[in-house]
Amino acid sequence: MLLADAEPILNPRDGYILLTIFGVLWIALGLWWGRRAKTYEGFAVAGRNVGLALGTATAVATWITSNTTMLAPQFALQLGVWGALGYATASFGLFAFAPVSGRIRTLMPHGFTAVEFIRCRYGIWGYVPFLLISLFYALTWLISMSMAGGKLLEVLSGIPYPVGMSVVLAVCVLYTLFGGMYAVIGTDFIQSLVIIVGLIVVALAILSTVEISDVHTELQQRRPMLLSVFFPAALMSLFNNMLFGFGEIFHSNVWWSRAFAMREGVGPKAYLLAGFLWLPIPIVAGFLGLAAPALDIGISQPDTVGPLVAATLLGNLGALLVFVVVFCSLASSIDSLLAATADLIVGDVWSPAFRAVRGTALDDAGKRRWSTFTILLLGAIAWIAAFQNLGTLATVLFFAGPMVASCIWPILGGLYFRQPGPIAAASAMVSGTLVGLVAYFQIGWFVGSLVGATVSGIVFLAVTAMMPTTFHFSTMSYEGDSA
Numbered sequence: 001m002l003l004a005d006a007e008p009i010l011n012p013r014d015g016y017i018l019l020t021i022f023g024v025l026w027i028a029l030g031l032w033w034g035r036r037a038k039t040y041e042g043f044a045v046a047g048r049n050v051g052l053a054l055g056t057a058t059a060v061a062t063w064i065t066s067n068t069t070m071l072a073p074q075f076a077l078q079l080g081v082w083g084a085l086g087y088a089t090a091s092f093g094l095f096a097f098a099p100v101s102g103r104i105r106t107l108m109p110h111g112f113t114a115v116e117f118i119r120c121r122y123g124i125w126g127y128v129p130f131l132l133i134s135l136f137y138a139l140t141w142l143i144s145m146s147m148a149g150g151k152l153l154e155v156l157s158g159i160p161y162p163v164g165m166s167v168v169l170a171v172c173v174l175y176t177l178f179g180g181m182y183a184v185i186g187t188d189f190i191q192s193l194v195i196i197v198g199l200i201v202v203a204l205a206i207l208s209t210v211e212i213s214d215v216h217t218e219l220q221q222r223r224p225m226l227l228s229v230f231f232p233a234a235l236m237s238l239f240n241n242m243l244f245g246f247g248e249i250f251h252s253n254v255w256w257s258r259a260f261a262m263r264e265g266v267g268p269k270a271y272l273l274a275g276f277l278w279l280p281i282p283i284v285a286g287f288l289g290l291a292a293p294a295l296d297i298g299i300s301q302p303d304t305v306g307p308l309v310a311a312t313l314l315g316n317l318g319a320l321l322v323f324v325v326v327f328c329s330l331a332s333s334i335d336s337l338l339a340a341t342a343d344l345i346v347g348d349v350w351s352p353a354f355r356a357v358r359g360t361a362l363d364d365a366g367k368r369r370w371s372t373f374t375i376l377l378l379g380a381i382a383w384i385a386a387f388q389n390l391g392t393l394a395t396v397l398f399f400a401g402p403m404v405a406s407c408i409w410p411i412l413g414g415l416y417f418r419q420p421g422p423i424a425a426a427s428a429m430v431s432g433t434l435v436g437l438v439a440y441f442q443i444g445w446f447v448g449s450l451v452g453a454t455v456s457g458i459v460f461l462a463v464t465a466m467m468p469t470t471f472h473f474s475t476m477s478y479e480g481d482s483a
Contacts (some may be wrong), residue, residue, distance in 0.1 A: 006413075010311075010319045015157025018320070022327050023171040026187055027178075030335075031188035034179020040367040043180030044112055044343045045261040047438045048196045050185060053269030055262045057184045060277050061192035061354050063094060064256060069326050070148050072282035073306030075237065077288030079446075080223075082234035084286025089238060090245035094275030098251045101267030103173050103415050107350050109264075111342075114256040114411075115348040118425075120476050125422035126401040129429045130410075131348060133403040134251060139381060140400040145334050146386035155308050157321050163387050168327070172334040177372060181261055184335045191224075191328040193356035196277070198325035202310050202318065206291075215291050237446035238379070240401070244449035247404030250411045254340040283304075302358040342374040348386035350374070398445040402436020402452030403429075409460040414471075422471035424460050432456025441457035 010018075037043040050058070068087070075083030108117060115134060150165025175183055249255045259267045286404040288309040307326060311319035314438070348371045351362050362370065410425035436452025 006169075008010065010157040010316065010323070012158045015153055015159045015164075015323075016220070017159075018323055018327075019153065019159070019167055022324075022331075023167060023438075026171055026331055029187050029190070030179040030183035032179075032184045033274075034175075036182045037180045039248075040371075042182060043368060043371065044339075044346075045257060046181040046185055048263070050258070050266065052266050052270055052273075054185050054189055055258065055266050056069065056273045056277070058188035058336070059094065059190040059274035059415075061188040061195065061270055062258075062336045063090070063274060063278050064192070064195050064281060064329045064332065068282055069178045069285055069329050070152070070306050072285040073289035073292075073309070074215070076286035077292055077305045078289075079234035079237055080219075080231055082231055082238055083285055084289065084401055086234065086241045086301060087239035087282040088279055089242035090248075090282070091275045092242055093245035093249040094271050094278060096246060097181060097255060098268040098271035098275070100250065100412075100415065101255075101262070101271055104256060104259045105262070105264055105267055107415070107473060111260055111348045111476075112257070113344045114251060114253045115344055117256075117414070117476070118368070118410075119348070121412070121426045121471065122422040125381070125427075126410065126414075126425040127276075129426055129433075130407065132252070133400075133407060133429065133433065134253060134344060135341070137252065137400040137404050138254075138307045139246075139378070139385070140340075140391075141208060142334065142337050142378065142382040143385045145330055145337075146382050147332050147389060148326070150386065150389070152307055152323070152330075158313055161389055162387060166383060168330055169334065169379055169383055169386070172331055172338060173375060176335045177375050180237025180371070181339050183224065184339050185261070186260075188332050188370045194328045195325050195332070196281075198321050198328075199281060201320050202314070202325065203287075205314050205321075206288070206310065207317065209293070211290055212287075215287075219290065219293065236450060238444050240448065240450040243405045243408070243453040244398065244401045247401070247406070247408050247449060247453065251404050251407035252340070253344045254336050257340040257343055259470040279467075291480055325328040332369075338375050339380055341378055342371045345374045346370045354451060382439045394415040400446060401445070401449035402440060403433045405453035406436065406456035408430025409457045413464065418471045418473070419468040420460065420464045421467055421471075423467055424463035427463050428456040428460035429458045431443065 036047075039047075041047060068090075072084055072087040075087050077083075104111070104117070110121075111117065115127065115131050118130040122130075145167045146165050150161040150163075153159040153164030154161045154167075156325030176185065222260070262270060285306055288306045291313075292309050293307050295313070305323045307319075310322045314321070346362075346367050351367070354360075354362050354366070388436070406429045410420065410428050413420040414425065432452040432455045435455040436448045439451035440448035
């Protein structure tokens, strides 16, 4: 049985000092790297010249979100060994996106966003549902990470949730605002190194403190279901999380913008390496969740179990390391999401609206101004929603699971095959979303993505068979030239 809330490991003064140091550091680095963003193309896709080292680092850092460092332990705490392994299946999304990123770069050498592809490939029928799903998911992800920042600081140092959440979000908004994709990728490189080194140190320190055999024995006696290979909810969550990862990376402009930013031929190698580097991280983090019941560490909010266990076992050193790792993982994902979503809104909402009203496209300076406004708007919306602190990270994030999973087949079919048409894409996304959400509410968050992807795939194949088209991929090579 878990105990009541534990006292914060760090005192608030130390927490505020750490928050100030890292906040000033990331803003300064954003200003430094942002000097290169002299054009909108530089601001949005870093001049399309990102190499293998930076490309791999930014993919790893962005995929190691607060959800990796905080949700993997939560999954292990609630779903056992399968929960930790299930979260690790998200690495399959990186592996699968490796060849897809090369295909994207070939088809759309001048592209900026995922929505551009859908608009060109499927027209208005695919554009509308995909745009709505992309925007909703982007906000959901942004809100969940903002929540994670507030929860982390409150658990570790006692800084009030609203204060910690607000500062973390404000720092990321500021340095993304100054430097765009140059600042995002530059800071990601440093953040990925800090995260990996920090996690290794935390893992080694905990393994030297706690015996795995002791944890196993305690779990067998007190919570044997966490070790069961036939735990139904855990088994469903494994496949659910894998499909959620596929849907997340295939549809999100965070990953498409990096495919456009990397030099030709770099994307497949970078995403493949990133997948291998990321794979063991949720397994290591998940061990913290398994250790909590055996150690009688007080957990009132399951999504804070990872930081709290590490900090409790390792004292101030553990709290400092966890603070640094999770802060870096938060920043590396929030900045990426702000930049990529702003690109999407400028390119696929503001620019078409401006062209429809005035008859001319936005110029370079205009796109930069609208990007600034959009980043500030996204930050404000995320702050208002995260301030409510409703639900756990899992329930908030996986609410969008059926939506993103329903995009898998329209994207893959649209990238590689000529037959899928607009009706097939639209009906697959809408049906998968609706049925998946019903499963989410009626069964649980751990099946929404699984049901959404299954229904979407069946509908997509059926409608494509009944209404095949003949699409010419050569028409996509000019996309982005006048966006």
